[in-house]
Amino acid sequence: MSIRLTRREALVTGAAAALPLLSQPARAEAIPGPEAKPVIGVSTLGFPGFTNAELALELAANDVTTIQLFLTQKDSNYWVYNWRNDLSPLGEEECRAIAEAYTSQGIDIHSIGVYTNLVHPDEEERNANLAYFGEMFRVGAAMNVRTFITEAGHYEPPEHHGVPHHFKEEVWHQMVRTGKRLGEMAADYDATVLVEPFYRGFLASAKRTRLFIEDIGSPRVRALLDPANLIEINDLSEMFTQLGPYIDCLHAKDRKLHVDRGVAAGQGDLDYDEFVALAARHAPHAPFILEYVGPDDYKQALDLLRAAVARHHGQQ
DSSP states (O other): OOOHTTTTTTTTSSOOOOOOOOOOOOSOOOOOOOOHHHEEEEEEGGOOOEEEEEEEEHHHEEEEEEEOSEEETTTTEOOOTSSOOTTTTOOOOOOOOOHHHHHHTTTTTEEEEEEOOOOOHHHHHHHHHHHHHHHHHHHHHHHHHOEEEEEEOOOOSSSOOSSSSEEEEEEHHHHHHHHHHHHHHHHHOOOEEEOOOOOTTOOOSSSHHHHHHHTTOOTEEEEEEOOTTTTOOOHHHHHHHHGGEEEEEEEEEOOOOOOEEETTSSSSSSHHHHHHHHHHHHHOOOOOOOOOOTTTTHHHHHHHHHHHHHHHHHHH
8 A cells, every 4th residue: 555645545536625825824823842852652553464463563673762653564454545334343452453453562652543524515424424423532542542633634525616615714713613522522521632733625724724723713623744745735834833732643754846646755845844943842742753655764753853943952
């Protein structure tokens, strides 16, 4: 499986999304945190050829101590992008066994990737996807994981004209209602949902994502920042100024400007030295999770990110 295709294959590539104006500074100022070295982890999404136990051994051998878990491994292949799946085979015993595969090797599971479709116009479909999110909360509770990641999802009618679905006025209000429900569900499991912006979807800019989180108004709904998803329309400084108070996790991948497909860290136009410096200032508690990497390139991406972190801390 090619990780560079997985997350975006579901997009309708022929429809060009309208780009919002560059964001303005946030009202709240970020407060610099302590200069401790950040945690660097790896997303399991790009390792479908491994069992969980095999992947834990592979990552531990390269001093990886944190993962973001996607249920894509050979013995837990349940994840689907922008939709939902049947999680009923994942009982408490099965969930504990997956978690134990990692924790027994000294690897913490920071969060679980969900990425269902919350922007779908059909209420029954949205409710079904929220129920799927609830099942993910159940799975996470059995694994003692309380943080979950999602995008807003993607939808376009078969035939449409004018404003894309995700930028329509009524969809904003629908999504805020859905976000409030998700926050209430998360509270039942003592969980937090981190929403991830992407420039060709509902959460199309750092400012729009901040406004969405503030309209929801729940401490259970916060942000994951993936700068590669926003470099087409936001500078790095804008991203952190807007979202800094809400960022609990960072995706570390890359993208060339004016190109849809994401790539591994160091293969695009993202300035990793600036990324690391801004993260240390605005979200020092947030781990970096390498994404869009697999067995062939995760070590190189690890080396690049670790070197950027070392340079930053060497300047302090």
